[in-house]
Amino acid sequence: MDSSQAPLISSNRHDEDAPYDTVDDVPGPRAAAGKATSGRPGVFVLILTFAAGISGLLFGYDTGVISATLVSIGKALSDRDLTSMDKSIITSSTSLFALLVSPFSSLIADRLGRKRVILYADVLFILGAVLQAVSSTVPAMVAGRCIIGAAVGAASFVVPLYIAEIAPSSYRGRLVTINVLFITLGQMAAYIIGWALSTYASKETGWRWMVGLGALPAALQGALVAVMPETPRWLVKAGRSEDAKRVVQKVNGVQGRFDGTADAIIKEIELEIREEDETRLLHNRQTFGPWNGLYVWFELLGEGKHRRALAIACLLQGLQQLSGFNSLMYFSATIFSIMGFESPTLTSLIVAVTNFVFTLVALGLIDKIGRRRILLYSIPLMALGLLLAAGGFSYLSLEQAPDSRSNDTISTYESQGRSGPAIVVLVSIMIYVASYALGLGNVPWMQSELFPLSVRSVGSGVATATNWAANFAVGLTFLPMMDALSPSWTFVLYAGICTIGLGLVWRIYPETAGLSLEEATALLDNGWGVR
Template identity: 60%
Template sequence: MSSAEEPLISRQAAPSQDPDPNDETTVHEDVAAAASPTIFIYLLTFSAGISGLLFGYDTGVISSTLVSLGTSLSSRELTALDKSIITSSTSLLALLVSPFASLLADRLGRRRVVLATDAVFAAGSAVQTASTTVAAMVLGRAVVGAAVGAASFVVPLYVAELAPAAFRGRLLTVNVVFITLGQVVAYVVGWALREYGDERTAWRWMVGLGALPAVVQAVVIAFMPETPRWLVLVGRAGEARRVVAKVLGGKGGKREVDATVKAIEIEVREESEGRRLRNSGTGGAASGWKASLQELFGVSRNRRALSIACLLQGLQQLCGFNSLMYFSATIFTMVGFPIPTLTSLVVAVTNFAFTIAALFLIDRIGRRRILLWSIPFMIAGLLLAAWGFSFIKLSTTDSAPAKTPADGAAAVILVSIMVYVAGYAMGLGNVPWMQSELFALNVRSLGSGIATATNWGANFVIGLTFLLLMDAFTPSWTFVLYAVICATGYGLIWRFYPETAGLSLEEAASLLEDDNWGVR
């Protein structure tokens, strides 16, 4: 069983030990491993995954919105700096909110945080729809950023703590599938409204429709339960038993339910005892978030887990992928495609299709291997795009297409971007969001929150600088820069990211305790 298939809510016996037929935990693991996801689990994953749809829709819709605004904001054409600020304001608020969302998820519960993000997202969509100035649009984008920042952290955590062990990697990837589906929907909506709607109000419909999935999710998830681990953590073991029974769907009896909850309770006690011993050794007893920070940064295994998670989350953004999602319609307009939003849809469909492929391959190939196999395709696509851009003279200061006909170069750029996106969807688009597997239970929420903040910090940098880099260094050198970042990331992954397929949690932990970080 790979590390992705290890239960986050139970502890396995070490592989070297013979299973005890009378041990309840062993019995539960056998049932969990054999069972397929129940309808209840699929409903949970769907209801939580709508947050991914919201995230993807917001990422995609801004691309169509930027080429549809005209003089609607502040009665003037937008500059490259205007577009950059409008785009990056979402990432900035997501960066600021995601670490605090981890604390709220521990205090209020995972489910309540998801519900709160729906309300905030709907409010942000309303502000964008009513905007008449650049400043108001930036405010609306920032409010939406607060929602997606919290949701991008808490939804994978919510699914991971509820999903059956044998299907965890697959169900976590479903959330990424929802993100890519949201991008496809955004491009379809953007194209339809731009081609057939009123050009003066089309962009308002684009951003306003984002509130609809938020309302749907709020209604559905209001009837969904909390995760068993959080319920045990706050002393509500009875409710945890009922949730576990629903997860098992009648495939495990009372014995299996009790064994699962008992395993969670043991872990919670071990975490508490371990923290008490460490605090006594330092002469003080920290509490709350201070204790979690001490645990995260004071234990070498946790520091290494955080380093790996932040590396993957940072690389996911610094490779430049979301610059294409945010500005693809702008790029294809400048290159000379007659219907840029429709061309952007081709890229989004590529992303969606290869994310579906990753859904079936991620648990078979392994995290390290799929990254090392897919990143070279990203590098090749970026370098090919840089070569294609060298034949086209364009500027980001307006939306006019390139004045020099270069149909062959435009086709090369489109194909190269599709190759790049396909490689991204197979690896970097998925693996970083499995970050919760790297952390021990007592630092999982905080560590995942910090790693998610790293993602949004890098996203902010990319959104703010992409058009400015295109102007300052030309598109070709901008894409070469992203290729260099991908190559650097490839080297760091090869050196520091161990393959955990087939290892128990204990073995994975021992890998990160080694000076070589477990890479063999």
């Protein structure tokens, strides 16, 4: 989205590019936003950005750290080696709980406030980290991962919402990609810490520190969020317009002085909320009676353009996960360990570093090349990387025998770390990860620009849940598929998904780069808008 065209506070009263019509003779939010956002962001906004970044960091750290943890646990849980099923459940329980919690977090955020949900998520992050660190059985570890999942699910939905409602308009759009950058930074940190602890710390305690350390950023964020205000929009809704005004003044850097802009913004939010309530009340009475919450779903699914937006957002989020990237994020150390690399955690760092570096590159390219075009270029490269990796695997060893230590059958690729095919697998994985980070790693999170404001939150919530559902499916099925189909065919399968996804993107995803939100959503008015 071209962030400079968004209003300071979400408003569905006005087209974002339409000339502003005044409310009670005071300048409205669009004019106000212009004033409020000129110049560089103030310290207050920078602190908020930093706080949001910590959430992305936690999301990344807690999803990334599992790779090194799985290869370091040894017999520490339930006095035996982990089976493939143990590893799959430990890993995917996080995404399952993120999936369960993310749609509900919007309800809680409306009721208790955005900030409270961030705080609750931090408490869960800390509890989950501690529980994992002290666990001595597989079920206890799974319980810890579930709590972390609930935290990630809540934070991945609420933090972007908090920032979007509080940040000046010209910085709002960029936060989407910056948040992904923080996620990949967290994953890289998890890999580095995972490698360092698995190499230099004691075997018994190293992995416990890995999972336990996630509590620290959460505590830091909890402390930061505690001194931050609730968003103006939520405050107005809760009948605290004076508090809301103070927050807007702080964001605008005019605290304690008279500021007509702040007054205008608060008036506009009040008006918008009144209008929303009135429309909802009217429709609910006519159509749903007591089922108030159904109205927004009716709106989302009842109109063709909303359904098309939802289909595209869910396609992109589903494809992001089903193309298999997180099987590398979660299991690359396991893969490199069964391939016989001497330091699997160090080798797997390549995945996280490549992902981070190319997300950084994507930041610079995404608006120039465009979302659709970057996907059309990068998905074929992903498929190529996957097919090359499949070829490399097929030369490693196709024999599968039961492993005496762990019931795994894929442990037979021992001691081939420096062979030609192993290097081919490594390089192909890098090609795959780099092209993922350029396109699919980022673009699906731009989901909100597809939805008109009236259904933006619920539409983004459903798309986010799709992401976690597909994430869960991949986490749960990757290792069993490696066992049942062989690594080569597993990678061929992901390449097939990429190819189907490419066809769908080509067919139904229009280019939205450089368009205002209004123009972008209008593309879907009478069809898919692909030219």
